[in-house]
Amino acid sequence: MIGTPMTLNLMLAFLLFGLGASCLALALSEFIQTRRTRRRMEAESVKAVHLQVLSLLEPILAEAKSVADAFDGHVAEKRLLVTELNQSLEKRIASLTLLLNRADALMARKHQPPEEEESAEQRITESRKKILQLAAKGLTVDQIAERLTLPKGEVALVVGLRGGR
Numbered sequence: 774m775i776g777t778p779m780t781l782n783l784m785l786a787f788l789l790f791g792l793g794a795s796c797l798a799l800a801l802s803e804f805i806q807t808r809r810t811r812r813r814m815e816a817e818s819v820k821a822v823h824l825q826v827l828s829l830l831e832p833i834l835a836e837a838k839s840v841a842d843a844f845d846g847h848v849a850e851k852r853l854l855v856t857e858l859n860q861s862l863e864k865r866i867a868s869l870t871l872l873l874n875r876a877d878a879l880m881a882r883k884h885q886p887p888e889e890e891e892s893a894e895q896r897i898t899e900s901r902k903k904i905l906q907l908a909a910k911g912l913t914v915d916q917i918a919e920r921l922t923l924p925k926g927e928v929a930l931v932v933g934l935r936g937g938r
Contacts, residue, residue, distance in 0.1 A: 867926015874927065904931045 900923065907917045914932060918925040 863926055864929070867924065867928075867930045870924045870927050871930050901931050904928055905935055908932045908935075 900921070903921055904917055904923070907920065912920070914925055914929045917923075918928045921928070
């Protein structure tokens with residue numbers, strides 16, 4: 774029965790079916806391999822582009838850091854200058870305030886009877902005494918100015934004229 778046309782046809786069909794399945798499996802395997810290769814190449818391409826972009830950005834970032842550091846240095850320098858100017862202005866304001874107070878006292882003395890003249894001078898002398906007493910107790914210029922409600926510059930000038938005592 775091996776030689777019957779039906780058996781041969783059936784065997785041929787199975788053989789063709791097996792060959793078709795093998796071809797299909799081979800084609801599917803090739804498709805998967807191609808797809809993996811393409812993905813790997815795309816990943817490598819993306820990685821290469823990233824590396825290229827990074828290599829372009831690194832010098833820019835280094836320059837930006839250098840500029841930022843220089844800017845920070847300039848800002849620190851300007852802060853120091855502003856602080857020095859503020860201190861200088863505080864001293865000048867204190868001197869001017871004291872001069873104005875003296876001028877006011879002199880003007881008041883001209884327009885006051887002799888009794889009131891002594892009273893204004895006594896007030897100035899009393900204020901100076903209080904400042905020096907508090908300074909002798911170890912209070913700072915800021916504390917003395919706050920306690921006596923006087924300008925810091927005036928207190929600093931009085932204390933400075935007495936040698937910081």
